Amino acid sequence: MHSCDSQKGLIDIKDALERLVSDAKPVVDVETIPLFEAAGRVLAESPVASVSVPPADNSSMDGYAVNTSELSETGETRLFVSQRIPAGTPPNALQKNSCARIFTGAEIPQGSDAVIMQENVTADGDYAVFTPGISVGENIRCKGQDIKEGESVLAKGVRLQPSDLGMLASVGLAEVKVYSRLKVAILSTGDELVEPGNSLASGQIFNSNRYILTGLLHGLGMEVVDLGCVADTEEATLAALSDAAIRADAILSTGGVSVGEEDHVKGCVEQLGQLNMWKMRIKPGKPVAYGHVKGTPFLGLPGNPTSTLITFCLLARPCLLGLQGAIYQAPLELPVAAGFERTREIQRQEYLRVRFEEGRVVPFKNQSSGVLASASWANGIAIVPPHTKVNKGDAIGFIPFSELLA
Numbered sequence: 001m002h003s004c005d006s007q008k009g010l011i012d013i014k015d016a017l018e019r020l021v022s023d024a025k026p027v028v029d030v031e032t033i034p035l036f037e038a039a040g041r042v043l044a045e046s047p048v049a050s051v052s053v054p055p056a057d058n059s060s061m062d063g064y065a066v067n068t069s070e071l072s073e074t075g076e077t078r079l080f081v082s083q084r085i086p087a088g089t090p091p092n093a094l095q096k097n098s099c100a101r102i103f104t105g106a107e108i109p110q111g112s113d114a115v116i117m118q119e120n121v122t123a124d125g126d127y128a129v130f131t132p133g134i135s136v137g138e139n140i141r142c143k144g145q146d147i148k149e150g151e152s153v154l155a156k157g158v159r160l161q162p163s164d165l166g167m168l169a170s171v172g173l174a175e176v177k178v179y180s181r182l183k184v185a186i187l188s189t190g191d192e193l194v195e196p197g198n199s200l201a202s203g204q205i206f207n208s209n210r211y212i213l214t215g216l217l218h219g220l221g222m223e224v225v226d227l228g229c230v231a232d233t234e235e236a237t238l239a240a241l242s243d244a245a246i247r248a249d250a251i252l253s254t255g256g257v258s259v260g261e262e263d264h265v266k267g268c269v270e271q272l273g274q275l276n277m278w279k280m281r282i283k284p285g286k287p288v289a290y291g292h293v294k295g296t297p298f299l300g301l302p303g304n305p306t307s308t309l310i311t312f313c314l315l316a317r318p319c320l321l322g323l324q325g326a327i328y329q330a331p332l333e334l335p336v337a338a339g340f341e342r343t344r345e346i347q348r349q350e351y352l353r354v355r356f357e358e359g360r361v362v363p364f365k366n367q368s369s370g371v372l373a374s375a376s377w378a379n380g381i382a383i384v385p386p387h388t389k390v391n392k393g394d395a396i397g398f399i400p401f402s403e404l405l406a
C-alpha cells in the first residue's frame with residue numbers, strides 16, 4: 001500500500017537524537033571573557049572556589065548575638081550590649097556575659113552561637129533582655145553553607161544562566177573561560193523565495209525560514225553565517241554547501257531535502273561527504289537529513305516553515321548545543337491533560353502546536369506544516385506517539401516552547 005511504503009525505513013526520533021547527541025563533540029575554541037558578558041555562554045572549565053560562600057558565619061536577622069550558655073533556661077536574662085556589628089564591619093570577640101547588637105549579613109563574633117531576632121528582645125538602654133527557649137545556631141548562616149572553598153562551582157558544559165553568573169561572582173571570579181560561539185551557516189533553498197521588502201511576482205513567496213533560523217540561533221547564543229537563498233540546481237547547491245563547510249562549524253539548510261526532482265540537497269551532501277540519516281518517523285518534519293559536508297556537520301531541515309521550526313527544536317538544537325560544548329539536557333516534557341480528542345491514528349510521532357491553559361492542552365485548529373500561525377499561537381508542543389488515539393482528559397506529553405527556544 002502506498003501509505004505504508006512511504007513510512008518504510010523511517011528513523012525513530014529517539015534513535016536519531018541518540019546519534020546526533022553522541023556525534024556532537026565540542027568543535028570550537030575556548031576564550032576568556034568578562035563575567036558581565038557571559039550570560040548564555042557555555043563553560044569550558046569547571047571553576048574552583050578559592051573562598052567559601054559565605055566566607056564566615058553571619059547573621060540572617062537584625063537582632064542580638066549571644067552565647068546561649070549564658071542565658072537562663074527558665075527565666076529572663078539581662079545582658080549588657082558590649083558592641084554593635086553592622087554588615088561589613090569586622091566584629092570583636094564577644095565579651096563574657098554580654099551580647100552584641102548585630103544586623104543581617106554581619107559576621108558573627110567569636111564566642112557567640114546564636115542570634116535572637118530583635119522582635120523577640122526587649123531593649124533597655126545599654127542592656128537587652130532575653131526570654132528562654134533559644135537554641136544554638138539560631139539565625140546563623142554558616143560559613144560555606146552555599147559553596148565550600150576548594151569545591152568546583154559549576155560543571156564544564158553548563159550554559160550560564162543568571163543564577164550561575166551570581167554563583168561565579170560570589171566566589172570572586174571576574175572572568176570566565178567559555179567556548180567561542182558556534183558559527184552556523186544557514187542556507188535557504190528554493191527558486192520561489194524572495195526576501196521581505198521586495199514585491200512578489202507570480203509563483204513566488206517570501207523567505208520565512210531564514211528569519212526563523214536566525215532567531216533560533218541567536219537565542220542559543222550562536223553566530224549566524226547567512227548564505228542567503230540557493231537556487232534549486234545541483235550546481236548552486238554544491239557551491240553553497242562547499243562554501244558553508246569552509247566558513248562555519250555547522251550547516252543548516254531548509255527545503256530541497258525531499259524526493260522531488262527539484263530537491264538537490266540530499267544528493268549534494270552525498271557527493272561532498274556523507275549522508276548519515278534521512279527521514280524520521282515524525283510529523284511534521286519527516287524529510288530531515290543529517291550528514292557531513294567535507295567533515296562539517298550538516299542538518300537539512302524541511303522547507304515548510306513549521307517543519308523547519310519543529311525539526312530545529314527537536315533535532316538541530318541538541319546537535320548544535322553539543323557542538324557548542326554544552327552538556328546534553330533533554331527539554332522538560334510535562335504530562336498534561338489533553339483538551340481534545342483524536343480518533344485517527346497515524347504511523348509517525350506527531351508534534352501538535354498547542355496552547356496549555358487551564359490545566360489542559362488544546363491544538364491550533366489547522367496543524368498543516370505550512371501554517372506558521374499554529375506555532376505563533378501555541379505556547380508549546382504536545383506529543384502524540386505513533387499508532388495512538390487520544391481521548392479528552394488523557395495524559396499527554398507537553399514541551400513548553402520556553403524549553404526549546406533558548
Ligand code: AMP
Pocket residue numbers: 188189190192193205206207208209210254255256257258302303304305
Ligand atoms: P521543499 O522542501 O523545498 O519542497 O519545500 C516545502 C515547502 O516549503 C514548499 O511549499 C516551499 O515553498 C516552502 N518553503 C521552502 N523554503 C521556504 C522558506 N525559506 N520560507 C518559506 N517557505 C519555504
Ligand code: MG
Pocket residue numbers: 189190191232255256262303
Ligand atoms: Mg524547494
